[in-house]
Structure formats: structure tokens, C-alpha cells
Amino acid sequence: MLALQDVSKTYRNGVKAVDGVSFSMGAGVLGLLGHNGAGKTSLMQMVATLSKPSAGSIRFRGDDIVDKPDLLRARLGYLPQDFGVYDNLSARELLQYVAALKGVKERGRIQSMLELVNLHQVADRPASSYSGGMRQRLGIAQALINDPDVIIVDEPTAGLDPEERLRFRNLLSENGTGKLVILSTHIVSDIASIATQLAVMKEGRLLRFDRPERLIHEVVGKVWQISASSAELEQYRKQYKVTQAVRDGENWTLRLVHPEQPLPSALPATPDLDDVFTWLMQYGG
Structure with a gap:
């Protein structure tokens, strides 16, 4: 489904954030693990077509998404590390807006997403009244609204309490069947129970890519x-x-x-x- 070959990213200030990363993966949950500054976010932004690699190729189902980013964007759900919401909008209004942008026409999709993330009872309250965990649940709802084939979430549990972290992991695990989910984190417990593959990064390099049980x-x-x-x-x-x-x-x-x-x-x-x-x-x- 997704294949990276010698992907590197060097910024204008000379910092090499990603250095020759290669791996390929089909459906499943990929835990992208590394300390802050390891290059995880830079790598995920390139996979999400938000930035272009300085070198290397990224292919989705055989197609080069660096040259043809729309081929992936139509099948992508993305939750960045800092998911911002319009405080004056409710969850329902935000999902209506995102659904319109993504061309989602299925009737009832917004309500089903609100129920999926357990926000249906507060769907018409302004987002400014939501807790951090509620905002993250809204973030995963907007990422899933178009029933994507690839779901990318960057440090999704930062600042959440243990109960919300568990809820978030369960949401991804239960709704990622048949899809590729890439979850970036520096917290091992975030991916220990759900990852089918593990990619460990350090200083921009990929140290290991393998199944968790093999690494153990x-x-x-x-x-x-x-x-x-x-x-x-x-x-x-x-x-x-x-x-x-x-x-x-x-x-x-x-x-x-x-x-x-x-x-x-x-x-x-x-x-x-x-x-x-x-x-x-x-x-x-």
C-alpha cells in the first residue's frame, strides 16, 4: 500500500531531519517510535503530502505521491500533533465543514462519527468548552470522516489522561481494520497493544523496522x-x-x-x- 525509498528531508537551515528512510507496509498499524526531534513529524508530513522530500520516493499503491499528491489526499485521514479547532464552532459544525471539503455526501455520516467518538451528546456545544481529550476525539472524527485508506496521527495522546489515551487507542484499533494506520509517538504504551509493525527512529535515521514480537x-x-x-x-x-x-x-x-x-x-x-x-x-x- 505505502512504500518509502531512501526518503530524506533537509531544511533550508541545513538541518537534516530525515535521513534515508526506507520501508513498505500494507494494511495494519505502524507504530512510529522515537524521542522528540527524531524526525517523526517531518516524515509524517511528507507521507501526508504536506511537504516534499529532499530526496527519495514515496509511493501509494505504486503511484508516486510526490508528483501526484492528490492520489493519496483523497484517501487520507490526518490528525496533526497540534489539532486546532475553531472555538466558536461546535463539533457538528466542524465535521460538516470538513465533510464538505472532502466531498463526503453520505447522509448520516456526521452523526455516526459523533457517536463513534462519543461526542454526540455534546455535538452542539462550542469547541471552546471541550477538554483536551474531547478535542482529540473530535480530531480523530474529522480524520475518519471520509473513510480513508491511510490514517496518520502524530503524537495523538500528548496531554491526555490514561483513560482518554486508552479510549483513543481503542478507537484507532477498532476502526483501522483493512486500513494503514501510522501512529507517531514517544510513549511506548501508546502502540504496545495495537501495532502490527514498529519503526524506530533516532536522529532522523530508521534504526529498525519489524514486527514487535520479532524485536522483543x-x-x-x-x-x-x-x-x-x-x-x-x-x-x-x-x-x-x-x-x-x-x-x-x-x-x-x-x-x-x-x-x-x-x-x-x-x-x-x-x-x-x-x-x-x-x-x-x-x-x-
Whole structure:
């Protein structure tokens, strides 16, 4: 469905935000993971046809969308990191406006979207009265209004409470069947339960692109658990990449990633995607 080949983006100030990224993917949920400044937003803006790559190609179903952006725009739903709403418009009015722009003529589509994101009971209230979570739900409603084949959401859970984050993930998972959903985040839990593929970026480069279970398997034997006293805690933090520290009475139970057993008392731990992310950021794969 979507194929990127050696895509790079260099801005006028000389900053190379994206450096030779290549991958291809069909239907499913792609978790685009990386720290702030990793190049995720720049990459997604190019895929969304909002900016052009400095080099490389992006193809949607075989067609070059750099030269023919309208081929994707007609099948695209996009929720940017900073989704702005007109405060004087209600959710219903905003969706009517977006639907008109996208050529959506299906009767009842707006009401079904309002019900999907659980805004139907406040649909006629001005958006200025909405919470951050409600605004994000309105954002996903406008992204889905045209029943797109490709859905791009950039850092969608920033500032949301845990309940709203879970609701948002469920919305994407339940409504992304048969579609390509690209979700950019620096929060591993946002994509841990829904991603079918994972792309990890650092400093503009793509470190890894693979299925989550394969990446987890690769860090088996590199994640450790150890008990430490309070005095040892800071020492271990300086020596090793400690990912978790939980107080256990007077001592601490530490979780860390390291290529080999760091201490004789360290026990192997079952890895998860947080460990994969930490490993890739620390050791590069």
C-alpha cells in the first residue's frame, strides 16, 4: 500500500531531519517510535503530502505521491500533533465543514462519527468548552470522516489522561481494520497493544523496522533484574541503563538493559517493547 525509498528531508537551515528512510507496509498499524526531534513529524508530513522530500520516493499503491499528491489526499485521514479547532464552532459544525471539503455526501455520516467518538451528546456545544481529550476525539472524527485508506496521527495522546489515551487507542484499533494506520509517538504504551509493525527512529535515521514480537525476541538475554541497596542504586544508574527502579522494603528492585549479565546476582527478565526501545536508543540495535 505505502512504500518509502531512501526518503530524506533537509531544511533550508541545513538541518537534516530525515535521513534515508526506507520501508513498505500494507494494511495494519505502524507504530512510529522515537524521542522528540527524531524526525517523526517531518516524515509524517511528507507521507501526508504536506511537504516534499529532499530526496527519495514515496509511493501509494505504486503511484508516486510526490508528483501526484492528490492520489493519496483523497484517501487520507490526518490528525496533526497540534489539532486546532475553531472555538466558536461546535463539533457538528466542524465535521460538516470538513465533510464538505472532502466531498463526503453520505447522509448520516456526521452523526455516526459523533457517536463513534462519543461526542454526540455534546455535538452542539462550542469547541471552546471541550477538554483536551474531547478535542482529540473530535480530531480523530474529522480524520475518519471520509473513510480513508491511510490514517496518520502524530503524537495523538500528548496531554491526555490514561483513560482518554486508552479510549483513543481503542478507537484507532477498532476502526483501522483493512486500513494503514501510522501512529507517531514517544510513549511506548501508546502502540504496545495495537501495532502490527514498529519503526524506530533516532536522529532522523530508521534504526529498525519489524514486527514487535520479532524485536522483543531480539532483546531476550539483554534485560536483567537485580536487587540493590539505596547506596548501590546511584552507582548502578551510572554504570548501567536502568529502566525501572521499584522500592522493595529497604532495597530496590532494578530493571536494566545490558548486552551481557552485568553482575552475578542479576537475573534474566522477560523483555517488552519498553526494553526494545531503550536497547535501540542505547545501543542502536
